[in-house]
Amino acid sequence: MSSNPRVVYIENLRQAKEEIRKIGSDVQSIGMMAPKGVFRAIKIQGISSKAANIIKQEMLSKGGEAAVPWSAIDLAPGDSEVLIMGTLKQFEGLIYKLRMQPFGLKEVASEIQEVLENLEDEKHKVIRAGKYKLPVGERTYVMGILNITPDSFSDGGRYNERDRAVKRALEMAEEGADIIDIGGESTRPGAEPVSFDEELNRVIPVLEAVAKEVDLPISIDTYKARVAEEAIKAGAHIINDIWGLKFDPEMAEVAAKYDVPVIIMHNKKDREYKDLISEIILSLRESMKIGEKAGVQKENIIIDPGIGFGKTTEHNLEVLRRLKEFKCLGRPILLGTSRKSVIGNTLNLPVGERLEGTAATVALGIACGADIVRVHDVKEMVRVARMTDALVRI
Numbered sequence: 047m048s049s050n051p052r053v054v055y056i057e058n059l060r061q062a063k064e065e066i067r068k069i070g071s072d073v074q075s076i077g078m079m080a081p082k083g084v085f086r087a088i089k090i091q092g093i094s095s096k097a098a099n100i101i102k103q104e105m106l107s108k109g110g111e112a113a114v115p116w117s118a119i120d121l122a123p124g125d126s127e128v129l130i131m132g133t134l135k136q137f138e139g140l141i142y143k144l145r146m147q148p149f150g151l152k153e154v155a156s157e158i159q160e161v162l163e164n165l166e167d168e169k170h171k172v173i174r175a176g177k178y179k180l181p182v183g184e185r186t187y188v189m190g191i192l193n194i195t196p197d198s199f200s201d202g203g204r205y206n207e208r209d210r211a212v213k214r215a216l217e218m219a220e221e222g223a224d225i226i227d228i229g230g231e232s233t234r235p236g237a238e239p240v241s242f243d244e245e246l247n248r249v250i251p252v253l254e255a256v257a258k259e260v261d262l263p264i265s266i267d268t269y270k271a272r273v274a275e276e277a278i279k280a281g282a283h284i285i286n287d288i289w290g291l292k293f294d295p296e297m298a299e300v301a302a303k304y305d306v307p308v309i310i311m312h313n314k315k316d317r318e319y320k321d322l323i324s325e326i327i328l329s330l331r332e333s334m335k336i337g338e339k340a341g342v343q344k345e346n347i348i349i350d351p352g353i354g355f356g357k358t359t360e361h362n363l364e365v366l367r368r369l370k371e372f373k374c375l376g377r378p379i380l381l382g383t384s385r386k387s388v389i390g391n392t393l394n395l396p397v398g399e400r401l402e403g404t405a406a407t408v409a410l411g412i413a414c415g416a417d418i419v420r421v422h423d424v425k426e427m428v429r430v431a432r433m434t435d436a437l438v439r440i
Contacts, residue, residue: 056083058166059134081134088137088161088374090154091127091324095119097149098126104143110136130158137162164376173307173348173378175263175283180224182378185439186412186431189225189265189420190218191384192256194248195232211252212259219260222428225284226260227420228253228277229267233288233355245273250280257281265309271296278304284348288355289313290333291340302341309348309380310334314356322361323368326351330375348378348418353407354386362388366407369414382420383407384427401426409434 056062062083066076090101095118102112110132118126130140137158144155171182180187192215215226230248231240240248245268257264257280265284266277271294274285283306290310291298301308310333312326319325330349337347351365351372366388372379383389389403390396401423408419408427412434421427 059084060166081138084134085132086134086137086162086165087129087131088158089127089129089324090158092125093128093151093154094149095121095123095126097147097151097154098128100147100149100151101128101130101140101144101154104147105130105132105136105140108132108136108139110140134162160376161374164374171345171378174345175225175307178263178283180263182417183439185435186416187224187418188222188424188428188431189227189380189418190215190221190223190424191420191422192218192226192228192252193232194228194230194252208251208255212255215256215260218424219262221425223262223424225263225265225418226256227265227267227286228256228282229286230273231268233267242270242272245270246276249273250276253277253280253282269293269297271300275300275304278306283307284309287311288352290330291336292333298337298340298342301337301346302343305343305346307346307348308337308342309350310337311350311355311380312352314352317356317358317361319361322357322364323371326365327372327375330372334375334377344377348380349375350380350382353381353383354388359388359391362386363392366410366414369411369416373415378417379415380418380420381408381411381416383411384419384421384423405430413438 054065056065059080062080063076066079066083071079098114098118102114105112110130112131113129115126132140141155141159144151173180173182192211194211218226228249230245249266253264253266263283264281265286266274266282267286268274268277269287269289274297285297285301285306286309287297288311290312291308310330312329334347338344349372351369353362353365357365369379369381384404385397385400389400389407393400393403395403404421404423405426408421408430411419412431419427419431
């Protein structure tokens with residue numbers, strides 16, 4: 047008779063507790079066993095060789111593992127890094143011991159603790175956009191794109207008149223959009239910059255009209271603080287900044303002043319990386335610090351890994367495959383892949399034929415932790431989101 051062995055994939059404490067409960071274990075013991083059933087691998091960078099060696103020895107003593115470079119073993123000067131591997135129970139013991147160690151390890155312990163907490167259930171988070179409340183984790187929110195531009199890569203010129211733009215916003219609302227994202231400047235590679243006055247002339251009349259006609263939160267897609275401020279006054283509820291508060295030094299102050307959510311996207315002028323995911327996460331952390339220093343509440347920050355910005359096709363595919371790793375930042379994740387070149391280059395298709403490719407990236411993104419998807423084809427992607435939610439959200 048077969049014992050019917052099988053693999054059970056456990057991603058967090060909630061799942062671990064549920065699997066143990068199904069076995070019929072004593073209720074009092076579930077809390078003790080569950081942390082032993084969740085495995086994590088956490089990479090630490092920018093620490094000394096001495097600190098790296100202490101982490102390794104402490105984790106080994108708990109039955110876990112920590113990989114360090116040969117230079118750390120040789121106590122070479124300069125920064126080092128560590129890949130720490132173990133169960134939550136082992137990390138608990140490691141954190142306790144690191145808090146008593148020198149070489150900056152007390153701070154490292156707190157940072158590890160924060161990352162571990164961020165990877166657990168996120169359903170307590172809420173995006174507050176004016177009168178609108180969007181609980182995070184219950185379902186995926188679909189952001190409909192409304193470009194008020196003559197030269198956007200996908201729909202340039204289609205909605206740059208107010209009446210047509212309002213009609214499209216109403217259509218997206220009927221198709222199930224949760225947020226309308228209005229932009230007045232194309233961000234495609236090679237697009238000409240738009241002046242402050244021109245951008246305002248494009249977006250404000252449309253934004254005011256949409257705010258009156260559509261009962262949905264509106265985001266303003268801009269990297270200019272003055273445009274963002276005028277848009278908020280005209281009815282926008284969210285700032286969507288493709289430069290992650292790093293282009294205009296006043297943008298963070300505007301977000302703080304009006305207490306609105308701000309989407310901070312990773313962007314880069316070149317495409318050179320030594321460690322793609324680590325560098326993107328570090329850059330997003332820097333953007334978060336800029337916001338928090340200016341008074342932006344942590345709860346008002348949404349992160350976007352920036353698909354199609356400062357990345358090659360292979361970079362974009364890697365970000366999509368590893369999107370779960372961005373959950374370490376503890377903020378809602380927005381994913382924007384709609385009709386982008388990563389799809390066109392992969393499938394060798396023009397912009398108008400990228401619906402299925404977009405659907406694939408949206409489904410994978412949601413399965414890997416995306417909370418908001420920014421799309422052109424709202425009706426179709428709402429269906430993709432609902433089906434994927436049914437599969438992956440418990």
